[in-house]
Amino acid sequence: MKLRVNMIACAGHGVCAELLPELITLDPWGYPLLADTPVPDGLADHAKRAVAACPTLALLADDSLAGPPGVRRRGRHSSRA
């Protein structure tokens, strides 16, 4: 799983950085800075919760990439299609 932000939709609520501080920090203006790595398996549930909690639905999980060691899941549509 990989996270990305629709920066047009993001209003800088900062909920994601509270729920997933391991991968998301905030810039000086309150907008999320995402770690440029796939979500490790151990954090997948936290990441999903952060995605679900975003008030503007700006945080997106890209399911086409599995976490390390990079095993591709099959039979799912990539949101990047």
Add this chain to the structure above:
Amino acid sequence: MTTISLARGGLPRLLAGLSYDHPSHLADHERTYGPLPVVGRRFIDVVDASGLTGRGGAGFPAGRKMRGAASGRGAKVVVANGCEGEPASSKDRLLLTRLPHLVLDGVEAAAMAVGAADAYLCAHEHDTELLARLEAAVAERDDRVRVTVTGVPGRYVASEQSALVQYLTGGPAKPRYTPPRPHERGVRGRPTLVSNVETLAHVALIARYGDRWFRSAGPPAAPGSMLVTVSGAVCRPGIYEIELGTPIGQVLGRAGGPAEQIQAVLVGGYFGTWLPAGVAWPLPMTHAALKSAGGALGAGVVIALPGSSCLLAETARVVRYLADEGAGQCGPCVFGLPALADAMADLAYHGGRGRALGQLATLLPLVERRGACRHPDGVTQLIRTALRAAGEDARQHDEAGPCPGIRREPLLPLPGDDQ
């Protein structure tokens, strides 16, 4: 009027039909270039083989872009982008005002190739005279595609391809979040090819003379010709057609050569690259060469900055303009670009306190690659290359104060400047 050069590598190509005082009508046009042949899906292979890349700035392979749109389902749409948001560029306007049928041939050929019945030809909405002339040019023709001439708001980001698509679908002329990209879901949800008008003009010639003819100009890895808008301290500023791969020094030579001693050259426009004169002179005009020099070829803008101007002050002024021209959609752009503009103004005009360079170094990574479109990235590239080209001068500004160059009249053109 000249005739088009069919000799290997001969120029002019696009500009062969350019007359001195009037737009070319359909009969003149066909006399110069010959009639447009009927093409089909296989024409995309020819465009692929030609090696043509987009002339709007990004330089994406034109054939691949056409294939992307063609492979979608249902009826396709072609959008010809003639908005030319780049203030220092006027080559697209030249094509639209003087050689409209070359662009319209390109629209028709691209539409036949990708399977589109509808096309839009976009130019700035305030340019009502141009829009009326384009309507008249469309009316002169018996096209296989229905072409709608459309005025688009004149903001810098309005001509970004997802912004055009959104505008033509009835939304605001602002970039939208991608994916989906226009070739996947474009105008009214249909697969859409968005191409710069110069790219389409080349397509019109490739349809007539083929890929091998196209490749006979320019180096094998960057074939063809391109239009450049040359300005600044040169003797004959203007629009020239050059072979790709022409060294920048020779491009300035085509424009009459330097009018004063040159310290740096801005290539690619306001999302482009500052190069010190010594680096610029031998550098070939190709995407690869500009990329290896830390920049981008952009839409063919070349501006020669004289030694008596201040590169930092010129950049600060353009960065302020670009900060005001954002779509106002993405936080890092909304807050980051004005902060960058402040820091650049601080460095250029109020230096001497030794803090502006540090401020810029902090801000640049907070803005880069964080917008929905590439607008903020263009600004950071302009600043990074300005700092590199200014070199010791930038440190002098920051620590000792501004150079005498800030007193010189600004040279880089911005909309609203007195012409």
